[in-house]
C-alpha cells in the first residue's frame with residue numbers, strides 16, 4: 442500500500458520503518474528540520490536498538506522517503522497514520538492535541554475522499570470525533586477517520602511494531618477497517634489478535650492500559666513504603682504475590698518509579714478528561730498513583746540524608762543512568778533525572794553517567810557533571826545511586842572497579858536491579874528501596 446506517516450518521533454519513525462519493512466511504500470512527514478535531515482541521511486534521531494540498521498535497509502530498498510510537508514505524492518496514499526506528539530499542556534493535566542489539529546489541516550488538501558486517516562497518537566477519549574469535524578471542514582467531505590492505538594515500548598520498539606501482542610482498531614466504517622486489515626495483513630497472518638472496536642473504545646484502550654500499568658507499579662511502590670517501616674521485604678513480597686496468575690510478576694519491581702514520555706502524562710490527561718466528562722471520581726485514584734510515584738523519587742534523598750547527614754553540600758553523588766528506562770535515550774520525565782535534580786537541590790555535586798544519553802543530559806541539565814567514563818564519574822563519590830538499570834551496571838566487575846575509586850562504598854539501588862551479595866562481597870554498603878538487605882545479608 443502507499444501510506445504516509447505524519448510525525449516521526451519515537452512512535453512515528455519506528456512505525457514508518459516497520460511499515461516499509463512490511464513492504465509498503467512509505468512517505469514520512471516530519472516538521473522538525475534536524476530530525477528530517479537525519480532520517481533522510483539514514484540516521485535515527487534517537488536511540489532505539491536495531492532501528493538504525495532497519496532504516497538503512499528500507500532506504501536501500503527504496504520504499505521509504507522523508508519530507509517536510511505533503512505534496513502531490515501524498516494524494517496517492519491510501520492510508521495516512523497520525524503519529525504526532527500529545528504532550529501534557531503546561532500548567533494543566535490535560536493533553537495538548539494541537540499538533541493533531543495542525544497535522545490534519547495540513548493533510549486535508551492532499552486527502553483523497555476514499556483514503557483513510559488512522560490516528561496512532563495517545564489521545565483523550567473524544568479526540569477523534571473532534572478531528573473528524575476539523576478534517577471535514579478543511580477537506581470539504583466526510584473523511585474516513587479511524588483510531589489505531591500504539592503499544593510499542595521504547596527499547597524494543599521495532600520488534601513490538603512488527604510482532605505486537607495485539608492490534609486494536611476503532612472504526613466507523615468498512616472502508617477504514619479494510620484499509621487497516623490490509624496494511625497489517627502480514628502481521629495478522631501470524632495469528633496476532635485483532636480487535637475491531639468503536640472509536641471511543643480504541644481511544645480509551647491505550648490510556649486504560651497505561652493507567653493499569655502505572656497503578657501496578659505504584660501499588661508495589663506503596664507496598665515498599667510499608668515494607669520500609671515494618672521491616673518487611675518488598676522484593677520477596679512481589680515474588681510471593683506474583684505467583685498468583687491473576688496478579689502476575691511483571692511490572693512488580695519496586696523502585697524510583699515510572700516516567701518517560703507516556704505513563705505520567707497519560708494518567709494526568711486521563712484524570713483531566715474524566716473530569717471534563719463529569720466522571721472525575723472514577724479515576725481519582727490515579728492522583729494517588731502519581732503521588733506514590735513521585736514520593737519514591739524523594740525517598741532516595743531521604744536515604745542519602747540518613748547515611749551522609751542532613752547537609753549534603755560538599756558531598757559528591759554519582760547517579761547511574763539518566764534515561765527513563767534502559768535501552769532508550771529518552772529523558773522525558775525520567776525518574777533518574779528527577780532524582781538527580783532532587784539531590785542537586787540539597788547542595789551536593791551530582792555526577793551523571795549514562796551509556797547513551799549524556800549529550801541530552803548536557804544540553805538539558807548543565808548543572809550536573811555529565812561524565813562518560815564510568816571510573817572517572819565514580820572517582821571521589823560519597824554515594825552511588827542506581828537510577829536506570831542498564832545491563833552494564835548490573836553485570837561485570839562494577840562493584841570491584843568502582844570500589845577502587847569512590848570515597849565511600851555506599852550504593853543506593855533505586856531499581857532493585859543490583860546483585861546484593863556481589864556488592865556486599867566487594868565491601869559496599871548497599872541500600873535497596875523497599876527492603877532491609879542488611880538484615881538478610
Ligand SMILES: NC(=O)c1ccc[n+]([C@@H]2O[C@H](COP(=O)([O-])OP(=O)(O)OC[C@H]3O[C@@H](n4cnc5c(N)ncnc54)[C@H](O)[C@@H]3O)[C@@H](O)[C@H]2O)c1
Nearest residue numbers: 448449450451452471472473525526527540544562563591
Ligand atoms: N514513545 C512511545 O513509546 C509511544 C508509545 C505509544 C504511543 N505513543 C504516543 O505517540 C505519540 C507520539 O509520541 P512520541 O514519543 O513519538 O513523540 P515525539 O515527540 O518523539 O514525536 C512527535 C513528532 O511529531 C512531529 N510533529 C509534530 N507536529 C507535526 C506535524 N504537524 N507534521 C509533521 N510532524 C509533526 C514532531 O516534530 C516530533 O518529531 C504520543 O501521543 C505518545 O503518547 C508513544
